[in-house]
Amino acid sequence: xxxxxxxxxxxxxxxxxxxxxxxxxxxxxxxxxxxxxxxxxxxxxxxxxxxxxxxxxxxxxxxxxxxxxxxxxxxxxxxxxxxxxxxxxxxxxxxxxxxxxxxxxxxxxxxxxxxxxxxxxxxxxxxxxxxxxxxxxxxxxxxxxxxxxxxxxxxxxxxxxxxxxxxxxxxxxxxxxxxxxxxxxxxxxxxxxxxxxxxxxxxxxxxxxxxxxxxxxxxxxxxxxxxxxxxxxxxxxxxxxxxxxxxxxxxxxxxxxxxxxxxxxxxxxxxxxxxxxxxxxxxxxxxxxxxxxxxxxxxxxxxxxxxxxxxxxxxxxxxxxxxxxxxxxxxxxxxxxxxxxxxxxxxxxxxxxxxxxxxxxxxxxxxxxxxxxxxxxxxxxxxxxxxxxxxxxxxxxxxxxxx
Numbered sequence: 001x002x003x004x005x006x007x008x009x010x011x012x013x014x015x016x017x018x019x020x021x022x023x024x025x026x027x028x029x030x031x032x033x034x035x036x037x038x039x040x041x042x043x044x045x046x047x048x049x050x051x052x053x054x055x056x057x058x059x060x061x062x063x064x065x066x067x068x069x070x071x072x073x074x075x076x077x078x079x080x081x082x083x084x085x086x087x088x089x090x091x092x093x094x095x096x097x098x099x100x101x102x103x104x105x106x107x108x109x110x111x112x113x114x115x116x117x118x119x120x121x122x123x124x125x126x127x128x129x130x131x132x133x134x135x136x137x138x139x140x141x142x143x144x145x146x147x148x149x150x151x152x153x154x155x156x157x158x159x160x161x162x163x164x165x166x167x168x169x170x171x172x173x174x175x176x177x178x179x180x181x182x183x184x185x186x187x188x189x190x191x192x193x194x195x196x197x198x199x200x201x202x203x204x205x206x207x208x209x210x211x212x213x214x215x216x217x218x219x220x221x222x223x224x225x226x227x228x229x230x231x232x233x234x235x236x237x238x239x240x241x242x243x244x245x246x247x248x249x250x251x252x253x254x255x256x257x258x259x260x261x262x263x264x265x266x267x268x269x270x271x272x273x274x275x276x277x278x279x280x281x282x283x284x285x286x287x288x289x290x291x292x293x294x295x296x297x298x299x300x301x302x303x304x305x306x307x308x309x310x311x312x313x314x315x316x317x318x319x320x321x322x323x324x325x326x327x328x329x330x331x332x333x334x335x336x337x338x339x340x341x342x343x344x345x346x347x348x349x350x351x352x353x354x355x356x357x358x359x360x361x362x363x364x365x366x367x368x369x370x371x372x373x374x375x376x377x378x379x380x381x382x383x384x385x386x387x388x389x390x391x392x393x394x395x396x397x398x399x400x401x402x403x
Contacts, residue, residue, distance in 0.1 A: 040106060041169065045113050046134035052117035057139040058089065063119045065093040065112055065128050069277070074293050075125040075147045078388045079206045083121075086392070091115055116140070121395050132173045141176045143395050146189070149181035149205050150311030150379035153242070154335035156192040161334050170194075179203045179391055181311060182381040188337055201394055204380075204387025210293065211315045212385030220297040224290065231270040237261065237358060238299040240292055242307035243276040244326070253326050255285065257351025258303070264355035272299075276307070301361060303354070306330065314376040315383060317369060319361040322347045323354055344371035 062083045066073050072080060072094055083090050093112040097105050109130045116122060116131065124131060125145040136142060148155075155162045156172075163171070172193045180186060183202045190197040210216045225232050239258045252275060261271045273287045274295055288295070292309060296302075302313045302320040310320060322345050324330065331340070341347050345368075346357035361368075382390075393399035 036102065040109070041129060041133050044106070045109055045130055048110050048113040049117050049134050049136075052114050053137055055118050057120055057137070058118050059120050060087075060089045061091065061115070061119045062088045062121045062123065063091050063093060063112070063115050064123050065116075065131065066125060067095055067097040067108075067128055067130075068126055070094065070096045070099075073125050073147070074291065075145050075205065075207045076123065077207065078209055079123065079145065079391055082388055082392050091119075123395070127171050129169070129171055132169060132171050136174045141395060142174045143177040143179070143391075144172075144175050145179050145206060145391070148308035148311075149185075149208070149383065150308060150314075151185055151188055151337040152308055152310070153306040153330075154192070154337060157194050158192040159334055175199060177201055177394055179205060179387075179394070181205050181208075181383050182379050184378055202382040203390040203394055204382035204384060206388040206391045207293070208312060208315060208380070208383040209385050209388050211296070211312070217297040220294045223294070224298045227288075227290065228270070234268055234270040235300045235362065236298050237265070237269055237271045237301050237303065238274060238295055239271065239303040239323075240274045240295075240307060240309045241276065241303075241305045241323075244330075252285065254305070254323055254351060257323070257325075257354050260351075261355055261358070265358065269358075301358060303358070306334075306336065311379050314372065314380055317372045317376055319365045319368065319372070320345050321354070321357050321361055323351075323357075325349055325351060344368045344375060 064072070064076055064080055066076070072092065080090065080092075093108065093115070095105075095108045097108070100108065112130050113133070116136070119140055122131060122140060122142045123145060124142070125147045131142055153159075157163055172195055175193075175195065176199065178189065178193070178195070178200045180189060180200050180202055181204060186197050186200045186202065190200055224236075239261075241252065241254065244253060258271070258273060262269070265271070271287075272295060273285060274290075274292050275285045293312070296309075296313050296316065299313070299316075300318060302310065302318070303323050304310050304313075304320065305322065305324045313320060322340065322343060324340070324347065327340065327347070327349050330336075346361055348354050348357045390399065
């Protein structure tokens with residue numbers, strides 16, 4: 001073997017040795033990080049909570065907590081306003097943990113635990129692990145305003161993509177109330193969260209009240225057409241898909257087909273792309289920064305896949321297309337609660353067929369209206385414009401017990 005071959009072999013061995021060492025280091029670093037998270041969750045936060053539990057509960061204190069964004073979530077806003085209107089002391093613990101260092105996350109969680117220990121009511125709208133770090137005191141109610149209406153993709157303990165089988169905690173441990181969009185959701189969500197059905201209340205989703213507000217709808221339309229005057233008189237098509245993978249590495253499917261829609265549909269159509277925030281964090285794809293909830297009132301046809309935005313949009317009883325190029329794979333890996341093809345909508349798996357499906361759906365919208373109305377009633381019957389009032393009464397114990 002000549003000197004060049006020996007040198008090449010040496011370089012290869014060194015490269016592989018470096019990779020093995022790097023993988024071991026990354027694995028060790030990940031293990032250390034997870035151990036630190038577990039220690040904080042199981043030891044540090046309970047100590048903080050129990051330290052402040054000796055104080056009496058503040059009967060007028062309501063805490064709104066969220067760890068997936070720096071702004072007050074849409075799902076919380078109306079209820080947040082209602083508690084303030086009713087004279088409660090309201091505190092917000094709103095942070096985007098994914099953008100924070102471990103030290104800053106710890107500080108944010110500790111601040112929450114101090115208020116959690118003395119609050120009368122705590123409200124969340126997604127996974128919020130600090131609230132599950134220890135057994136809460138009896139005088140505090142914890143309400144989950146679950147952010148998804150209807151039933152679509154499997155989640156929580158029903159999906160290993162959502163909760164890893166190795167996870168030993170229980171993110172739903174302290175829930176007293178979970179608000180749902182219709183009675184049909186109760187059994188499924190209770191099973192997914194491994195909770196008793198009597199903690200699920202068909203109050204409707206507080207956020208959906210805005211869709212019944214004529215002023216809100218007209219304002220959204222005015223703002224949209226001021227921003228996009230070229231869209232006036234055209235059919236507005238909104239693509240609003242969910243993400244694939246995890247929040248830390250969100251992926252998107254079907255982008256190329258949607259990018260070519262404007263050319264295929266022609267000048268009578270205006271296409272808006274609004275992807276999930278987790279996707280936009282990694283690769284900015286959305287063509288507008290208008291929030292999804294302010295786009296729905298102006299949308300003539302929605303294109304989505306497995307996103308629960310579909311159920312909010314159902315309140316307008318307008319046509320939609322289900323565009324899911326990875327349907328078979330998604331059903332196999334994530335799973336769905338519904339028969340995807342049972343919806344009164346075109347199901348498209350091939351991007352080349354998307355434009356024709358849109359055109360056909362627009363033509364058939366009057367024919368499908370009754371089916372859309374029935375679908376809305378089944379999945380969103382409690383979302384009738386006064387859900388916030390019912391949720392407020394549920395939390396404060398002033399409801400009639402019939403939810």
